[in-house]
Amino acid sequence: PEEFTDWRSLLSEARYWGLSVVERIIRDAMNASSTAVSTITIGYHGTLAAGRGGFEVNFRRVDRIMICGKARACREVFGRFLNETRDWNMDSQRYTSRFYLTHQFVEQAFDALAAKRYKLVSSNCSGPSLSHAKNVVEDEPSFAHYRQHVFTRYM
Incomplete structure (x- = not known):
């Protein structure tokens, strides 16, 4: 057991x-x-904004930062910034992927993980497809991307 x-x-x-x-x-x-190993995964959807003529692409916003990991570890790292309303009765030894942060600052989430001795071990991204037949891209979903970062701490 x-x-x-x-x-x-x-x-x-x-x-x-x-x-x-x-x-x-x-x-x-x-x-x-x-x-013992503790792993927390951060995932977020972001949007890119194209500049004039499509020559410049800038990061625009993060919709929501999702958190996956053992409930106890997530609570320890993120504290009051962790929204648990989707899994409010989660046992602290169980894994969940239903938590998210109440703020939208990825750097603040990384700082919280670093303060608790977590190290980045992996990350991946699905980027937007910028090759379209049309000259002007008007729909925002074509500039949406998803990123995931995996952090681990050895106790």
């Missing part, structure tokens, strides 16, 4: 009964639990 903590007693029982294979499995589990 995820919440099991009495590994030493279980190990002594395995030794007592001479279960060497079980003893090895328990030792491996004890080593794995001592190097």
Whole structure:
């Protein structure tokens, strides 16, 4: 079970009964639990704004910053800026992808993660397609993009 903590007693029982294979499995589990990893993923939809003639493309706004990870870790990092209304009764040991931040500043989210010793380990992006048959692009969805950043902390 995820919440099991009495590994030493279980190990002594395995030794007592001479279960060497079980003893090895328990030792491996004890080593794995001592190097706990916490991962938080930040995802957001953004919009780009094209300048005159389409030569210059600037970042315009973030709609919502979504947070994925263990509820306890997300609460620890983001505190009062974490909106939990979509998963208000979430157990602190469970994973969720339904939290989001009450602000729209990606840099502030990165600073909060860095303050709690999280390191960026991966990121990806789906960018807008800027190659259109028309000369002028008028619809905003064609400039929408999605980014995701994965942060990890080894305890």
